[in-house]
Amino acid sequence: MAKIKKTVSSKTSSKPPKQFSFFDDVYDVVRQIPKGRVTSYGAIANYLGTKLSARMVGWAMNAASSAKPKVPAQRVVNRNGMLTGKMHFKTPTEMETLLKKDGVTVKKDTVQNFKEIFWDPAEELGL
DNA sequence: GCATTGACGAAGG
DNA sequence: CCCTTCGCCAATG
Numbered sequence: 812m813a814k815i816k817k818t819v820s821s822k823t824s825s826k827p828p829k830q831f832s833f834f835d836d837v838y839d840v841v842r843q844i845p846k847g848r849v850t851s852y853g854a855i856a857n858y859l860g861t862k863l864s865a866r867m868v869g870w871a872m873n874a875a876s877s878a879k880p881k882v883p884a885q886r887v888v889n890r891n892g893m894l895t896g897k898m899h900f901k902t903p904t905e906m907e908t909l910l911k912k913d914g915v916t917v918k919k920d921t922v923q924n925f926k927e928i929f930w931d932p933a934e935e936l937g938l
Numbered sequence: 939g940c941a942t943t944g945a946c947g948a949a950g951g
Numbered sequence: 952c953c954c955t956t957c958g959c960c961a962a963t964g
Contacts, residue, residue, distance in 0.1 A: 833961095852946050856959095864959045865946040872945055873962095889946060896945030 833859065834871040838878050840932045844886045847914040848930035849922055851890045858932040872896060885909040892925030 840855050852868040861867060868887075875882040876899065885906040889895045897906035897920060907917045916923040 853948095856946080861959085863947085864961090866944065866958095867946090867960055869945040870961065875945095884945080887945080890948090894945090899945055 833861070833867060834874050834878075837868055837871040838875060838882045840936070841872075841875070841882045841884060841887055842880075843932070843936070844883060844930055848928050849886045849888055849892070849910070849915060849925065850930045850932065851888060851892075853890050854929075854931050854933065855887065858936065858938070869896070873899060876900075883909070886913070886915075886930075888922060888925070892922035894920045894922070
């Protein structure tokens with residue numbers, strides 16, 4: 812279970828060591844996404860209670876590039892099922908490759924059966 | 939410290 | 952149906 816701590820480090824300061832934050836919760840949820848399934852930023856935001864701030868989830872994924880262990884951010888797409896963040900990966904093709912490896916059908920940077928394989932944390936994890 | 943941007947989303951024109 | 956605007960919040964300039 813995630814700790815669900817909404818305390819985001821607004822300190823900009825200098826040391827972001829071990830302070831669980833909005834980002835960590837996002838990572839935790841994303842890591843729980845089953846293989847062959849995908850979810851959207853809004854779904855995660857909704858699960859965290861910040862559905863109005865889906866952008867923050869996206870921003871969290873940005874930091875996820877530095878997160879360890881690696882977060883399967885490729886399973887997180889926008890509400891349209893489009894791989895909007897593919898460009899932020901090590902290589903722009905990494906995201907589709909990983910998704911296809913998971914058995915997800917990707918066409919033109921967009922998940923085809925997105926609605927079918929959609930995985931809602933608020934529902935699967937039990938809101 | 940204010941202005942701009944951003945891996946989103948929903949609503950309005 | 953496509954494009955624009957607003958909201959949300961944090962990071963960066």
